[in-house]
Amino acid sequence: MRAAIVTAPDTTEIQEVPTPSVGSNDVLVRIRACGICGTDTLYIAIGGLPPRHGCMPIGHEPAGEVVEVGRDVSGIAVGDRVVVNPMALADDIIGNGGSAGALADFLLIKDAVRGRSLEVVPHHIPYEVAALNEPMAVALHAVNQVAPRQSDQVLVLGAGPIGLGITIALKSRGVGHVVVADILPSRLEKALKVGADAVINSREDDVTARLIELHGPGESMWPNRSGTDVFLDAAGVPAAVETALAAAKRGATLGVVAVHKEPVSMDFMNIMSNELTIIGSMGYPSEIFEVTKDIVDNWEKYQAIISHTFDLDDLQGALQCVATPGAADKVVITLS
CATH class of the missing domain: 3.40.50.720 (NAD(P)-binding Rossmann-like Domain)
Known part of the structure; x- marks a missing residue:
């Protein structure tokens, strides 16, 4: 699968990496949209965070479709449209120095628990809007x-x-x-x-x-x-x-x-x-899925925040857009 990896200061590459294997407590999500955050550009500028400096996966604002569910996971089904809490595992934060990032074709949600690590959203909510959840x-x-x-x-x-x-x-x-x-x-x-x-x-x-x-x-x-x-x-x-x-x-x-x-x-x-x-104010100690209902109820208002969408293969164009002062509001990568 494809994944965006920070390989050196000011250098990000789309690389082919192994698709994750799903354990009994895990969920595999096909990423359909992922926003670009200002912290992503910071990580790129410095070459990533230890211990993955020079080989750090990025992306922490994902929405996607569940494609595989571990046998011990409840409340989640294949085909569900979901948003993700990238900070659910404190020792493996998604896209923030952890082992995986969400700017990729697939994302493994380890030890998946609905309401803690991911949440289901209705199918009428566009993926790019759902990706605003974080x-x-x-x-x-x-x-x-x-x-x-x-x-x-x-x-x-x-x-x-x-x-x-x-x-x-x-x-x-x-x-x-x-x-x-x-x-x-x-x-x-x-x-x-x-x-x-x-x-x-x-x-x-x-x-x-x-x-x-x-x-x-x-x-x-x-x-x-x-x-x-x-x-x-x-x-x-x-x-x-x-x-x-x-x-x-x-x-x-x-x-x-x-x-x-x-x-x-x-x-x-x-x-x-x-x-x-x-x-x-820093992060979202309890708000990661508290905000989801409001996004669902008012998704057209939230959609106005998005100014640009790019394909993952045009990640460099998206990053340039984000880095240009005044050029963009929210930039979202979409994946088919």
Whole structure:
């Protein structure tokens, strides 16, 4: 079978590798779609992770069709359409330094348990949409971390795939007013399409002033604060954090889910005097299949997040698309 393997820094190859054998507790999935994540590009840049540096399989956002089921596995049948938890086995994480990646024709789910390592989705859900399950679990965990109330007013900074997923999750749980800020008009259009109540072009507009128009003024010992209750950083640039903290009223919350590649300075007098809460978000401790129902119920909204699909044989074109700033939202590899 074919599999995408990181063979050296900045080098990924499609190689022929043995198709896995299925044990009594395992399930074999024919991969039909797999998203490309920013961490995939990081692994490629550094040549993979130990102990598989230089020979690391990648891909951890899969959806596929069950083609073989071990005799001791229950609740899963051949022909089922499934999404996968790549972190089900802590010592063998799929596509993140483990022995297998999901950018391949087949993926072996070891010690398969429905609801823990994989879950069934209806056949009418397109495979490429089902492949959003893992990154959308990341987005849902970010929302769960800040625990918004329905009465809250929220600003999402960044309208990439995670920011759009956060927007859908916020509206699915009934949050009253969600604003999305980004510098790309095309992404702001998508934010409105998936349910944002308003958008701000942060390249052209004064974000704080616009927030005050939308959310009213906020209580603070400092002037020019907005009534925004929750800020979610899905941008990963210092300006996003700086913008949120400059606009935050007393008691506001800032959630950080984006990966920051450089340190961000903060005015701790502002944080202290306004009693701000800053909370991080990483992965999906419990959300990997919690998000699945919402994807099934609202799959057409989630489909808008996908901007490009590529065949596995055109992996290099897909990676170039991902690496080009502003060129793509979510890129998904499809396999026939």
